[in-house]
Amino acid sequence: MSDKYAVFIWPAYGATALVFAWMVIDTIRRSAGWRRKAERLEKDEAS
Amino acid sequence: MFAALANPHRFMGFSRWAAPLCGAVAIALIAPGLWLGFAAPPDYQQGTTVRIMFIHVPAAQTSMFAYACLGGASFFALVFRHALADAAARAAAPLGAAFTVLALVTGSLWGRPMWGAWWVWDARLTSVLVLLLLYLGYIALRAAIDDEAKAGRAAAILALVGLINLPIIYFSVDWWNSLHQGESIFRPGGPLIAPVFLIPLGLMSLGYLFAFGALWLERTRAEVWRRRAQSLAVQAAGR
Secondary structure (H helix, E strand, C coil), rough: CCCHHHHHHHHHHHHHHHHHHHHHHHHHHHHHHHHHHHHHHHHHHCC | CCCHHHHHHHHHHHHHHHHHHHHHHHHHHHHHHHHHHHHHHCEEECCCCCHHHHHHHHHHHHHHHHHHHHHHHHHHHHHCHHHHHHHHHHHHHHHHHHHHHHHHHHHHHHHHHHHCCCCCCCHHHHHHHHHHHHHHHHHHHHHHHHCHHHHHHHHHHHHHHHHHHHHHHHHHHHCCCCCCCCCCCCCCCCCCCCCCHHHHHHHHHHHHHHHHHHHHHHHHHHHHHHHHHHHHHHHHCCC
């Protein structure tokens, strides 16, 4: 797709890909991070 | 179902498999949606910029859906003082803000070649900008107050007041003279869009909603873990 509108279409898809990547990475990182921390504290409490 | 999921243990058990399942469904819908979107012929008026519609419209729909979820969760958190509802409200806000940014950016990239302007102070565009400000206000308010319970209540009130913006966004194209096109899908007499565009648009819209569902569930799980970790840290400090 390389017509005169490509300069608008590709940035729109690029921005969408970037925002989706941020949402997925940030969500997984947060979830894994807090889960690890909670599990470590639970283990400390049990011992 | 809501009463059953109100128990954090049951919610964590449910969301453990529901979040990846929603993510898989989202991929299964978005992948063919993208394929069909790029395979669709140019529109007779919009040309190839019609391809921006396949990511702009779903982002706009999801931004409003996310706010409805934020408002619903805030209602349960405020009225029933439900901790899980408060966690769900907090988890929905950044996702809703991200989808609203996408709706505004992709709309702007469509508007420049079609309307000749990146931005106009049109009722639809302005009300969506207000939606973004409501999301940012919600996030900022929660961050500004140290006491989490107070922050949650204040932010829930803001979220509930902001619900009035949803019908304003939806009906703005009917209530005011607008450059933005009117309702062309859910209207009496059927959609105005040809099936060759409607099918990829429908797949993308459903895919975005499932993607939001997957991310919302996972972020709510993260919030439950965060509160559990903080509670354990306080207990450990008190010993």
